[in-house]
Amino acid sequence: MFEAHFTRLYRYLDRLSGDPELASDIAQEAFVRLFRRGSMPDTPQAWLVSVAMNLFRNARSSRSRRGRLLTAARSEGVLSDPAPSPDHFAASEESSRRVRAAIDRLAERERRLLLLRAEGYSYRDIATALDLKEASVGTLLARARAAFRECYEDTDAP
Amino acid sequence: MHLDPEEIERLRHGELPPAAEHRVRSHLADCAECRKQTADSAADEAQIFALLRHLDHPLPRVDAATLAGRAQRAEPLWGRLAAGVFLFFGVAGAAYALPGSPVRGWVQTTVEWIQGAERSVVRPAQVPERDAGVAGVAATPGKAFVIHFELPDSAGAARVSLTEGEEVTVRAPSGAATFTSGAERLLVSNAGSGATFEIGIPRDAPRVEIRVAGGRIFLKDGTRIVSDQPAENQHYVLPLLEP
Numbered sequence: 001m002f003e004a005h006f007t008r009l010y011r012y013l014d015r016l017s018g019d020p021e022l023a024s025d026i027a028q029e030a031f032v033r034l035f036r037r038g039s040m041p042d043t044p045q046a047w048l049v050s051v052a053m054n055l056f057r058n059a060r061s062s063r064s065r066r067g068r069l070l071t072a073a074r075s076e077g078v079l080s081d082p083a084p085s086p087d088h089f090a091a092s093e094e095s096s097r098r099v100r101a102a103i104d105r106l107a108e109r110e111r112r113l114l115l116l117r118a119e120g121y122s123y124r125d126i127a128t129a130l131d132l133k134e135a136s137v138g139t140l141l142a143r144a145r146a147a148f149r150e151c152y153e154d155t156d157a158p
Numbered sequence: 159m160h161l162d163p164e165e166i167e168r169l170r171h172g173e174l175p176p177a178a179e180h181r182v183r184s185h186l187a188d189c190a191e192c193r194k195q196t197a198d199s200a201a202d203e204a205q206i207f208a209l210l211r212h213l214d215h216p217l218p219r220v221d222a223a224t225l226a227g228r229a230q231r232a233e234p235l236w237g238r239l240a241a242g243v244f245l246f247f248g249v250a251g252a253a254y255a256l257p258g259s260p261v262r263g264w265v266q267t268t269v270e271w272i273q274g275a276e277r278s279v280v281r282p283a284q285v286p287e288r289d290a291g292v293a294g295v296a297a298t299p300g301k302a303f304v305i306h307f308e309l310p311d312s313a314g315a316a317r318v319s320l321t322e323g324e325e326v327t328v329r330a331p332s333g334a335a336t337f338t339s340g341a342e343r344l345l346v347s348n349a350g351s352g353a354t355f356e357i358g359i360p361r362d363a364p365r366v367e368i369r370v371a372g373g374r375i376f377l378k379d380g381t382r383i384v385s386d387q388p389a390e391n392q393h394y395v396l397p398l399l400e401p
Contacts, residue, residue, distance in 0.1 A: 002221070002222035003222075006220060006222075007217060010217060010218065011214065014213070014214060014215055015210060015213045015214070018213065020215035020216075020218070023215075024218040024220070027220075028218075028220055028225055028228075031222075031225045032225050032228050032229045033229075035225060035229035035230075036229045092212065095209070095212045096212045096213060099209050099210060099212045099213055100213060103210075103213070114206070114210075115210070117171075118206075118207045118210050122173070123168070123171070123173045135164070136164065137167075137173075138163060138164040138165070138166070138167030138168045138171070138173065139162075139163045139164045139167070141167055142166075142167055142199065145199075145202055145203060145206055148206055149202065149206065152206075152209065
């Protein structure tokens with residue numbers, strides 16, 4: 001149970017920030033706060049996301065420069081683990097760059113919507129965490145996908 | 159009438175209530191255009207989610223027990239402060255509830271002080287004592303002063319007289335009561351003393367009340383006196399009973 005929830009929160013934050021260390025720190029801190037809370041919130045998933053987003057906002061400005069440096073270093077380490085070929089390494093690197101560029105060009109709300117849904121968060125959790133009307137989450141998701149597609153295709157192909 | 163994007167998305171994500179899902183699926187069975195839109199939407203989403211995996215980094219090794227331990231060890235400063243405040247008010251509440259506790263008087267005084275009301279002047283040392291075994295307080299009354307005996311006392315009494323002075327005075331045998339003064343209020347903690355309290359009220363005081371456990375037993379309002387007890391030699395002797 002914990003692993004599933006932690007994994008999806010970490011993945012969301014990792015994709016959102018591009019900084020795995022920051023994502024890990026924030027996801028852990030969000031769970032620490034949940035433990036300290038002593039009782040389960042009505043919508044635990046949305047609660048965790050909301051807490052994590054507040055922590056992320058606070059940390060982003062102070063750690064932004066360090067985040068970029070760590071991301072670059074970690075990216076090499078991850079890809080070197082299965083000992084990829086130089087061509088594969090270059091292709092993966094390029095794919096990551098294009099996806100990152102497309103994600104970063106999205107509006108804040110579209111980016112979060114898309115990344116939350118990609119981790120399987122329910123419409124209710126998404127609406128709660130992003131302060132949206134639950135009845136319009138599906139429509140907004142469709143728009144976010146279209147916006148991502150447009151941004152991705154606009155970025156330079158290899 | 160074709161399906162709207164919300165219905166298509168909700169169908170694919172399992173977010174439609176059963177009745178709506180049945181209706182949408184019935185429509186899809188008969189509408190090739192909506193079936194195509196639904197399939198395209200699913201394929202588009204799958205492709206985008208696959209692209210997003212390019213952003214992933216390895217999962218950190220974290221377990222619930224470690225985080226729970228951190229939560230217990232590193233309780234934040236505000237948490238400790240909150241715990242301290244709760245503990246303080248818990249102890250204070252228990253002390254407040256104890257019969258005869260002086261905490262009630264302290265609380266009342268504090269509340270009145272916070273409210274910024276004009277404080278009465280309390281000068282116990284200036285009360286002229288008729289003999290060594292008498293203690294008391296004096297307070298300058300404002301527009302409406304209340305002498306409040308905390309508890310009824312069937313053996314006790316208040317002997318009230320009007321004076322030419324400027325201060326309300328209350329005297330009692332030493333050890334019979336404790337006095338706590340606040341703005342326009344004098345609390346007499348008299349539990350079980352059986353004593354007779356000598357009370358002097360200035361004739362010029364606009365309004366002075368004497369209460370026992372919240373009930374009024376005497377009122378001086380201007381020149382008007384309201385009391386169940388008749389005046390005897392310019393004194394009113396009032397049993398300390400709750401009216």
